[in-house]
Amino acid sequence: MKRRLEDARILMYSHDTFGLGHLRRCRTIAHALVEDYRGLNVLIISGATIAGAFDYRARVDFVKVPSVIKLRDGEYTSMASHIDLQETMKMRQSIIRHTAETFQPDIFIVDKEPMGLKGEVEETLQYLKARGTTLVLGMRDVMDAPYLLDAEWKRNNAFQKIDQFYDRVWVYGPPDFYDPLVGLDVPSGVRRKMEFVGFLQRSVSTLGTKSEHVPDEDYxxxxxxxxxxxxxxxxxxxxxxxxxxxxxxxxxxxxxxxxxxxxxxxxxxxxxxxxxxxxxxxxxxxxxxxxxxxxxxxxxxxxxxxxxxxxxxxxxxxxxxxxxxxxxxxxxxxxxxxxxxxxxxxxxxxxxxxxxxxxxxxxxxxxxxxGENMRLEGLVHISRIIGDWFDDRDHYPPLSVVAE
Missing domain, CATH: 3.40.50.2000 (Glycogen Phosphorylase B;)
Structure with missing residues (x-):
């Protein structure tokens, strides 16, 4: 049984400058949501150079922005060596804003970086907030050492902007494992928006062909x-x-x-x-x-x-x-x-x-x-939250239940 949403849209942002973690997390959430809700469409904005190497379920797609990579010293550079980093950032910002204007999402979920890479999603957040889009910041169970995160977020005025723009802050882990903002002076407004949803459970994908690399013997x-x-x-x-x-x-x-x-x-x-x-x-x-x-x-x-x-x-x-x-x-x-x-x-x-x-x-x-409860409940909780939000919106009819 699945519930049906009429032309519901979720936009996700994954800055992807080093590794595949952000894109894979967004893709996992997107796949779980379209599995639970018919009529829901999810679009992921990603900077991952190999975003197209993954399989995507029906009603999940991605928009690729020009890639920026993080160097080992923490600095950034454009993946295309012939394009200046500043020009690349302008292109990314423009594509993100244009995608939001065209797609018109009901919900916008931003992965980890409150204002995006070098503030590239702030303009889009302003636009979407003005039109009533629900804005969500998703955090890992662990962001960084408190002294490093505190310094970074103070430079970027992150807490004030989270409080200003976001409706909810999801922590992708249980509260008894780790608090990603431990040791920081967290404003009460931000704390009230935080919800620990649990770890995001994974399963073997049924999309496409099976992996050709699994050895025949124990490994x-x-x-x-x-x-x-x-x-x-x-x-x-x-x-x-x-x-x-x-x-x-x-x-x-x-x-x-x-x-x-x-x-x-x-x-x-x-x-x-x-x-x-x-x-x-x-x-x-x-x-x-x-x-x-x-x-x-x-x-x-x-x-x-x-x-x-x-x-x-x-x-x-x-x-x-x-x-x-x-x-x-x-x-x-x-x-x-x-x-x-x-x-x-x-x-x-x-x-x-x-x-x-x-x-x-x-x-x-x-x-x-x-003996520990591993709390692999994140996808179930996110799906329930999303369903409740659409149920509560005046301009959405009640969710109907349909048999698959």
Whole structure:
């Protein structure tokens, strides 16, 4: 059974300058909503260079804005080297505003960045608020270390603008896991708008063909997400295999589409010398690879963490610690709760220590054995909230129930 909405429209914004996390989170929410509501259309604005590499359900589409990438020092540059960053930002801002004017969404959901990359969605927020669109800011369970987030948000006057523009602030995690604004002086107006919806549960996609990369035998999966900063993790894993020849478990390594070519080629050359290793660059069916694995080694970004919980997989997290501490904080908290094992980057750089951790991984108890309630309720809660909003709008007729 599905409920029907008559020509309801949701616009989502995903700035996507480093990795795939924002787009994958938006896509997950969009797919869940069109699954629950007939007549609903979702459009995602994305800066991801490979936004078109993913499958999308009917009534979910994307608009690609020119790509901007974040460098390791935290600065930004245009993906097209012949176009000035300022010109690229003007194009992005114009496309975002024009898309909103043309699409006329009922709800606008912005992922993580309150005013978008370098403030590019503020003008669109002003326009949509004036026409009565419901404006939602979505936050990860962990944004960053409080001292880093506080400094960034003070520079951008973020709290005042959140209070000014947004109707709701969704936190994509449960309140007892982590508060993304802990340690900050949060205005009462912003606190009142915050709602902890829970982690976003993942499932194996039924869209398109199955992944061609799932090994026929039991395997450990090593994933770096987008891969832009994942070379050290993969290098450490290869070092463990090179150091300890008793480490022979089949291992599938996904480098990520954004790993620099020089690093990628060097790692592939090393991996080719070890028989039990299989290396691929990218798979748009990561849920399938995680679901089939005996254990997962990852940096612990938001999406991978949700997948580890959703498929209840033993996991070893080796978090990135710079320029953001988001992955470190999430890994430390999950490790405290007994949901995952964790090594710091300096620990994983020791081949013997990492080899021992890799040997333990396939027989480690899954997250569910910790006794913690993993709260994979985010998609259900978001769907209910969206339905209630449309029910309450005077210009919308009551939702009807239709059989599929």
């Amino acid at each position: 450990i999966l090593v994933t770096t997400g987008g891969g832009g900063d994942g070379a050290d993790l993969v290098s450490d894993v290869l070092g463990a295999f090179e150091q300890d020849d008793t480490l022979q478990h089949k291992t599938l390594i996904v480098l990520g589409p954004y790993m620099p070519a020089k690093e990628r080629n060097h790692l592939i050359e090393r991996a080719n010398k070890i028989a039990c290793l299989q290396v691929i660059e990218f798979d748009n069916k990561m849920e399938e690879l995680i679901a089939g694995a005996k254990g997962v080694v990852a940096m612990g970004g938001y999406n991978t963490y949700c997948e580890i919980l959703s498929f209840d997989k033993p996991a070893l997290i080796i978090p990135r610690t710079r320029p953001r501490e988001e992955q470190l904080i999430r890994a430390q908290r999950a490790s405290e709760l007994g949901l995952v094992d964790m090594l710091l980057p300096e620990e994983s750089a020791d081949p013997r220590q990492l080899a021992a951790a890799l040997k333990r991984l396939p027989t480690r108890a899954p997250p569910s054995a910790s």
